[in-house]
Amino acid sequence: xxxxxxxxxxxxxxxxxxxxxxxxxxxxxxxxxxxxxxxxxxxxxxxxxxxxxxxxxxxxxxxxxxxxxxxxxxxxxxxxxxxxxxxxxxxxxxxxxxxxxxxxxxxxxxxxxxxxxxxxxxxxxxxxxxxxxxxxxxxxxxxxxxxxxxxxxxxxxxxxxxxxxxxxxxxxxxxxxxxxxxxxxxxxxxxxxxxxxxxxxxxxxxxxxxxxxxxxxxxxxxxxxxxxxxxxxxxxxxxxxxxxxxxxxxxxxxxxxxxxxxxxxxxxxxxxxxxxxxxxxxxxxxxxxxxxxxxxxxxxxxxxxxxxxxxxxxxxxxxxxxxxxxxxxxxxxxxxx
Ligand code: AHM
Ligand code: MG
Numbered sequence: 464x465x466x467x468x469x470x471x472x473x474x475x476x477x478x479x480x481x482x483x484x485x486x487x488x489x490x491x492x493x494x495x496x497x498x499x500x501x502x503x504x505x506x507x508x509x510x511x512x513x514x515x516x517x518x519x520x521x522x523x524x525x526x527x528x529x530x531x532x533x534x535x536x537x538x539x540x541x542x543x544x545x546x547x548x549x550x551x552x553x554x555x556x557x558x559x560x561x562x563x564x565x566x567x568x569x570x571x572x573x574x575x576x577x578x579x580x581x582x583x584x585x586x587x588x589x590x591x592x593x594x595x596x597x598x599x600x601x602x603x604x605x606x607x608x609x610x611x612x613x614x615x616x617x618x619x620x621x622x623x624x625x626x627x628x629x630x631x632x633x634x635x636x637x638x639x640x641x642x643x644x645x646x647x648x649x650x651x652x653x654x655x656x657x658x659x660x661x662x663x664x665x666x667x668x669x670x671x672x673x674x675x676x677x678x679x680x681x682x683x684x685x686x687x688x689x690x691x692x693x694x695x696x697x698x699x700x701x702x703x704x705x706x707x708x709x710x711x712x713x714x715x716x717x718x719x720x721x722x723x724x725x726x727x728x729x730x731x732x733x734x735x736x737x738x739x740x741x742x743x744x745x746x747x748x749x750x751x752x753x754x755x756x757x758x759x760x761x762x763x764x765x766x767x768x769x770x771x772x773x774x775x776x777x778x779x780x781x782x783x784x785x786x787x788x789x790x791x792x793x794x795x796x797x798x799x800x
Contacts, residue, residue, distance in 0.1 A: 512633075546603060556571070566615075570593035571742075599709060630745070641655070642670065679782075760778050
């Protein structure tokens with residue numbers, strides 16, 4: 464056998480056939496031509512987010528050196544201790560979005576109220592953008608992955624998942640990737656990009672959940688799970704293997720790659736669960752449904768949950784459609800919402 468065959472290929476090498484590759488900007492321009500109420504705003508918006516993601520990624524990678532590990536001594540609106548990197552990520556995203564001028568309102572996990580942006584500016588399209596700047600930041604200490612989650616609404620906040628026009632997440636893992644979609648909720652095509660310092664963001668294949676799911680990951684303490692959810696877990700445990708990392712974005716990314724189900728369910732001690740609808744439940748539902756899967760609060764698609772407050776919590780279940788349907792059947796005891 465020629466030795467060449469044993470050489471690993473250089474992952475940074477551009478394949479000879481570039482036909483399936485395009486930059487993030489090209490992809491968004493292509494999508495928005497088919498999406499009636501849009502011109503160039505998505506392209507600029509995603510470019511701004513990508514710039515912020517690179518700065519956040521750089522800060523995470525240099526966290527030890529730059530003394531940005533640890534807490535700030537403040538708490539956010541949920542009374543959770545803020546880490547320095549939570550604040551840095553929030554600041555960079557707000558800065559990028561203000562500068563870009565495509566949004567009229569910003570919501571953030573780290574901010575109690577929505578922030579109006581350039582209220583007097585006259586632009587054709589103005590979106591409300593809601594983000595969790597650093598999802599899973601408790602993973603910082605243990606050096607596990609974290610993410611940034613972004614929801615772009617064509618409606619004032621709090622907004623329904625049905626008014627999403629784009630959503631995405633950035634995963635700060637061994638490499639930094641962005642998974643994003645643009646278009647009507649429910650079937651927006653979802654793509655993955657490599658976010659590099661050199662500015663290359665090449666499109667990989669359109670993401671579709673594998674038909675044969677293999678992983679599950681559920682948050683919350685087991686004794687705190689309601690009995691009907693535990694019944695569902697018993698079924699799922701027989702079929703799938705447990706992989707739970709404690710950062711929603713990393714756990715959802717596993718489901719997108721391998722197929723399966725992620726949940727942060729209703730708990731006995733917290734009937735609305737832990738995760739937030741506007742900037743966690745809705746964007747991941749948009750992405751997973753766009754990849755051919757399903758989402759549920761226990762009774763309906765997360766995209767159909769009525770928005771009542773900007774920091775409202777919601778039980779989150781996303782994954783292969785069949786696994787989500789079976790979850791809804793198992794939760795026959797769901798409170799009306
Ligand atoms: P955060 O937004 O404050 O980081 O909290 C959300 C995170 C999710 O990423 C993850 O699914 C969940 O909290 C993990 O919680 P737990 O530690 O209870 O498993
Ligand atoms: Mg979060």
